[in-house]
Amino acid sequence: MSRAAIELINVEKVYEEGTPAEVHALRGIDLVVNKGEFIAIMGPSGSGKTTLLNIIGTMDKPTRGRVIIDGEDVTDYSEARLAHIRREKIGFVFQFFNLISTLTALENVTLPMLLTGKYSEKEAREKALDLLTLVRLRERANHKPRELSGGEQQRVAIARALANHPTFVLMDEPTGSLDTVTGSRIMSLCRVLNEKFGQTFIVVTHNPGVAKAAKKIYHIRDGKLYKTPPEDLMKYTWTPSVGEKNEIMRVYIRILRQELNSLKRRLTSGQISDAEYRMIKQRILQDLELIRRGIEK
Amino acid sequence: MSALSVYKYAVKFAWNDMTSRKVRAGLTILGIAVGIAALVALMSITLGMRTQIENMLSETLGLAVTLSGKTGVEVPVGLIPAIMKIHGVVNAYPVIEQTALVGSALQPAILEGIELKNLKDAFPNMELKEGRLFYEDEEGVLITPNLADRLGVDIGDTIEISPRSTGATSKRFRVVGIIDIGLSFGEMGFIVMPLSQAQELYNRPGYASSIVIKVASRDLIHPLAEALKKMFPEARIIEPEQIARQINRIMDVVNATLLSIGSISLIVAALSVMNTIAMVVRERVREIGILKAIGAQRLHILAIFLSEAFLLSFIGGLVGIAIGLAGAHIVTSGLIKFMGMQLTPVIDPVVLLEGLIIASAVGVVAGFQPAWKGANIRPIEALRYE
Ligand SMILES: Nc1ncnc2c1ncn2[C@@H]1O[C@H](COP(=O)(O)OP(=O)(O)OP(=O)(O)O)[C@@H](O)[C@H]1O
Ligand SMILES: [Mg+2]
Numbered sequence: 001m002s003r004a005a006i007e008l009i010n011v012e013k014v015y016e017e018g019t020p021a022e023v024h025a026l027r028g029i030d031l032v033v034n035k036g037e038f039i040a041i042m043g044p045s046g047s048g049k050t051t052l053l054n055i056i057g058t059m060d061k062p063t064r065g066r067v068i069i070d071g072e073d074v075t076d077y078s079e080a081r082l083a084h085i086r087r088e089k090i091g092f093v094f095q096f097f098n099l100i101s102t103l104t105a106l107e108n109v110t111l112p113m114l115l116t117g118k119y120s121e122k123e124a125r126e127k128a129l130d131l132l133t134l135v136r137l138r139e140r141a142n143h144k145p146r147e148l149s150g151g152e153q154q155r156v157a158i159a160r161a162l163a164n165h166p167t168f169v170l171m172d173e174p175t176g177s178l179d180t181v182t183g184s185r186i187m188s189l190c191r192v193l194n195e196k197f198g199q200t201f202i203v204v205t206h207n208p209g210v211a212k213a214a215k216k217i218y219h220i221r222d223g224k225l226y227k228t229p230p231e232d233l234m235k236y237t238w239t240p241s242v243g244e245k246n247e248i249m250r251v252y253i254r255i256l257r258q259e260l261n262s263l264k265r266r267l268t269s270g271q272i273s274d275a276e277y278r279m280i281k282q283r284i285l286q287d288l289e290l291i292r293r294g295i296e297k
Numbered sequence: 298m299s300a301l302s303v304y305k306y307a308v309k310f311a312w313n314d315m316t317s318r319k320v321r322a323g324l325t326i327l328g329i330a331v332g333i334a335a336l337v338a339l340m341s342i343t344l345g346m347r348t349q350i351e352n353m354l355s356e357t358l359g360l361a362v363t364l365s366g367k368t369g370v371e372v373p374v375g376l377i378p379a380i381m382k383i384h385g386v387v388n389a390y391p392v393i394e395q396t397a398l399v400g401s402a403l404q405p406a407i408l409e410g411i412e413l414k415n416l417k418d419a420f421p422n423m424e425l426k427e428g429r430l431f432y433e434d435e436e437g438v439l440i441t442p443n444l445a446d447r448l449g450v451d452i453g454d455t456i457e458i459s460p461r462s463t464g465a466t467s468k469r470f471r472v473v474g475i476i477d478i479g480l481s482f483g484e485m486g487f488i489v490m491p492l493s494q495a496q497e498l499y500n501r502p503g504y505a506s507s508i509v510i511k512v513a514s515r516d517l518i519h520p521l522a523e524a525l526k527k528m529f530p531e532a533r534i535i536e537p538e539q540i541a542r543q544i545n546r547i548m549d550v551v552n553a554t555l556l557s558i559g560s561i562s563l564i565v566a567a568l569s570v571m572n573t574i575a576m577v578v579r580e581r582v583r584e585i586g587i588l589k590a591i592g593a594q595r596l597h598i599l600a601i602f603l604s605e606a607f608l609l610s611f612i613g614g615l616v617g618i619a620i621g622l623a624g625a626h627i628v629t630s631g632l633i634k635f636m637g638m639q640l641t642p643v644i645d646p647v648v649l650l651e652g653l654i655i656a657s658a659v660g661v662v663a664g665f666q667p668a669w670k671g672a673n674i675r676p677i678e679a680l681r682y683e
Contacts, residue, residue, distance in 0.1 A: 059590055060677040079675070080594060087592020094680065100584050102313035107306065112591040114303045121302040160591065 005200050006033040006056055011065035013051050025051040027223040036198035040205055040214035048223045049204040050172055057090050057170045058082045087115050091161030095172040098157035099145040105156045106141040112163045123262045130255050131159040134189055150177035171203045175210050187213040188240035192248045196290050249291045256288050304600050311605035325573045329613025330620055332563035333652045337621025339555040341642035348643050350544050362522050363535045365507035370499045372508055380510055383524055385517035390415040391505030393495040398459040400448045406486040410495020422479025428452040429474050433491055437473035444486030445475055465500045567663035574606050574664040578671035585671055586679030595672040602668030603661055610660020614653040
């Protein structure tokens, strides 16, 4: 298997094709995102960022071209199979309107975990509380979205996107309604997760400061992708503070321990095989080890 | 286990949606409730009627077969010794039962001619209110209070009775007692007189309109009726079961008619559930998009909207049952008040359960189409929906 996590081959997106209102939102995008990359996509309004992210996230299908995720060509997959991929591998933060309004913040974060069928409700809730702690919303856990500010809603959405520990996290203007401090804290979180667990992040943003968190920046203009970033952005090296880093790690140690518990339960209740159990356990232990080393530093 | 908790969330979602739109939810619930209320009320009332009719039959006929002629007073009393010899017969006595016209205003009333010794058997619930019973050969009669009121007579007064029969003339009788006849259908008014007097009035000495034949047990009724039919092919033989069966058949038709009226209101209710769910789906389109983005399957989304349809109609069913029962009581008490009918609705738990099941089924079936539509919206279209 190649290291390519996501591969877009000559992807075009034409809205309202064949009508006078035809819009060429994407014009032949070729993109390879490797596992563990952290990329930012920048571009002016209407340049096709959301369209691109939706296609990467299997929410939308390209008019032409192929979409390959984790080595699988998903371009012609059925809705049911795509739902499965989204549930298992992808975490989404949308530009606007992210939450289920009839459920509380906690329930919103819990839901994706329940959908996988891997967690008991209690396990999922505990993990959700930890994630809400990471985005500093633990005290708001039982609030409904309409009782939260725009930025708080955005942070709940980020916690939800991380819920299933997805291989890919796709964020569309995640810091759009956040102040600089909160925004940078969220980006620190993403950076740490990316560095420690190798989760792949693709972040769409207008904000050059946010883009600095990424290791690679793509620029999109009028539906075409450009790789040539300005020199000054490349020079910037971004580091979260040690305190921030350690706090995130501590919470993640708890999350991973819980992950182990869920795994054990699934083994004893016969939901997974012995081999699967050992494989996943190995991975979690590796992650734990990585974190421990990180904290010692 | 966790699959279940997903559906728990679906119900939570639905419930929160309902409570955030109380007026709409309330109206939809009411729509279902009205249909179910109609069904439950109608069923309870007709069940009440059926029970009432069965009571009436057992009051009057009990363990008896009646043998009567085609019309009028034409059964010879002399048949009785032969009838008494039939297997299982414990008693047989003649009665004259005719409609007669009473007083100068010619009020209709039911005339009963019967020997004093058989009075208790023919009218087991009869009660003497005032005066005394008649003597065997006296020109005295017992009348019911409603008839006394209508005629404006009291004990000691005389009334003129026209037999409504050719070859017979009217005659005056003295009222010796006021009785409560103890029958559910006593509204028309009863006159009870000695058999011999009735025979004289109808100018048919030695004859009766029917012979009441009593047997020892219920299973003897039918063989007796068969035997009588063979012995007296000319006569009409009436078994209580037979009447009950006939009345039941009529009640079934009535029931079916009422049920179809009830179902029409349920169709209306179904449309209102359908409309509500369609509105909910439209309001929640963007959330459908989010659900799909986090990997919800079609079934999960279907579950959310069907939960709401189910909750609405289930609650509607409960409310409908309550309204229906209250309505049945109001209607029957109205019937008692204005039409003098005695009727208590019968509450059958099976009917109530059926009402609840019908309500829920109607809701879920009606909600299915819009819910299915919602579940099939493409994720990106859902997210972009304004
Ligand atoms: N459903 C649609 N139908 C028609 N045109 C569309 C549709 N969605 C987007 N477009 C058009 O496609 C182009 C790209 O849109 P997109 O939403 O990807 O832009 P964006 O880069 O995310 O912009 P912004 O920064 O403002 O969010 C725009 O010109 C937009 O008007
Ligand atoms: Mg956009």
